[in-house]
Amino acid sequence: MSTPSITPEVRTALAGNRPVVALESTILSHGLPPGRNREVAARIEAVVREAGAVPATIAVLGGVARVGLTDAELDHVCDPANDLVKLSRRDLGAAFALGRDGATTVAATAALAHAAGIDVFATGGLGGVHRGARETWDVSADLDVLASTPVLVVCSGVKSILDIGATLELLETRSVPVLGYGTDEFPAFYRRESGHRVPWRVDTPAEAAAVVAAHRASVPGASGVLLANPIPSGSEMAAELHDRLLAEGLELTRDVHGKDVTPALLEHFHGASGGASLDANEALVLANAALAAQVAVELRG
């Protein structure tokens, strides 16, 4: 992979072995509506700084992988007029060669973060195995990249629009450790519980960091680690609203395919919940960014 262009602030932090947290851009361009996306982008970065780490939002601009974005570049990523392409890891070469602007998914962000020397990454929800994958084969590349890239990903589990049980099975097959943060249950993004247990539980950033360090040291060519942080209790979506949105979303996206599925479902949730899903989404992303920064601090300590 060509070397990403890293901002001086992030470069200096990495050179000094100080904590850095990578952040994805697809959540901004394709996961949140215009306006709100820019506010959330600024808040995520602020939360990472408050916890003592340097934020590095990742995107591809003009065919160049960028690690760390200026305010003007965040404006650019968040403006729908710029029509950023959703880039998974496989799309990076095409975006580079063709000089495109694109927002990076968990898969592409993790790959670029690793190439830049960043080993902690915060996001909202991980991609996973879609319902009906037995027919469609729709399984997010996020899972494959986690299996082959030694980056810690902090997220709030996966959405219940996915097949959560199958996603967890695949993570097991691909030898990706899954840690519950203060919970024995794998969270389901808008909801704290999914009915599926996690194999391991940690209760402090120091414990999470110790597991990550031991995982990396114990297995040559180790995979990434998934740290699943449930949405803060006060921000959890009401069960009835959640179940209604889920049923409607699945019905509405029956004819949507490939990489358009996740954005279409998110758009439905945001439109039909009267803003409740946006508030939940923001709350969980901020909590994940703070936790990722705390673990990054511990890993460097």
Ligand code: PSU
């Ligand atoms: N889940 C969310 N919000 C998001 C995404 C997932 O709650 O914005 C985005 C992430 O960038 C994730 C990607 O990596 O969708 C997964 O897309 P796909 O299923 O097409 O791989």
Ligand code: MN
């Ligand atoms: Mn897919």
